[in-house]
Amino acid sequence: MSTNVTQTNTPVPTTGEPEQTRRFTLAALTAALDALTVAPTQSELDALLRRLELDPEELRPHLGFKPNTYTRHRIFRSELCEMLVLCWLPGHRTAIHDHNGSYGAIRICEGAMEEEIFAMNEAGEVVSAETHARAAGEVTGTDVPDIHRIGNADGNVERMITIHVYAPPLRVINTYQLGSAEVGECWPDDPANPANG
Numbered sequence: 001m002s003t004n005v006t007q008t009n010t011p012v013p014t015t016g017e018p019e020q021t022r023r024f025t026l027a028a029l030t031a032a033l034d035a036l037t038v039a040p041t042q043s044e045l046d047a048l049l050r051r052l053e054l055d056p057e058e059l060r061p062h063l064g065f066k067p068n069t070y071t072r073h074r075i076f077r078s079e080l081c082e083m084l085v086l087c088w089l090p091g092h093r094t095a096i097h098d099h100n101g102s103y104g105a106i107r108i109c110e111g112a113m114e115e116e117i118f119a120m121n122e123a124g125e126v127v128s129a130e131t132h133a134r135a136a137g138e139v140t141g142t143d144v145p146d147i148h149r150i151g152n153a154d155g156n157v158e159r160m161i162t163i164h165v166y167a168p169p170l171r172v173i174n175t176y177q178l179g180s181a182e183v184g185e186c187w188p189d190d191p192a193n194p195a196n197g
């Protein structure tokens with residue numbers, strides 16, 4: 001038995017919809033984060049980023065690339081959360097790190113993201129657990145606890161642009177080395193961090 005399925009690319013109207021399904025411009029998403037009165041959960045951050053319908057023109061003022069490192073561009077910060085745009089050329093990736101208690105969600109806006117997930121063995125050494133390829137449009141969450149490394153893989157030829165939301169905003173985070181039990185510290189906002197500015 002056949003069924004009639006009508007597919008349409010008509011934009012979803014932004015009025016008269018349930019609050020949970022309304023689509024966001026970047027400005028509207030920023031306003032929604034600014035309106036939060038309680039800390040969002042990881043799943044709420046994930047849901048907010050999934051509702052983003054990005055206009056490239058909105059993103060343009062927040063873009064900037066460096067040859068030797070990915071770059072961080074903050075869009076919004078409050079006591080409860082922060083949102084940043086990160087720009088990556090092929091081969092750029094983070095250190096292995098956690099988020100020290102912050103929840104996070106990442107929306108891949110352009111390009112393809114490689115995410116490596118790590119675990120600790122019985123000796124407390126960091127070992128590789130999983131690797132995922134994330135395509136443009138996908139949203140991935142970083143739960144607590146988590147240890148990961150993300151980047152624009154060496155084999156990619158395109159630039160990558162990602163939007164990150166963290167709650168609470170990142171302060172000092174822990175960094176790790178593969179096969180080691182040593183834990184380091186990193187302040188992502190440090191002006192000396194070459195990814196900033």
Ligand SMILES: [Fe+2]
Nearest residue numbers: 097098142148
């Ligand atoms: Fe991360």
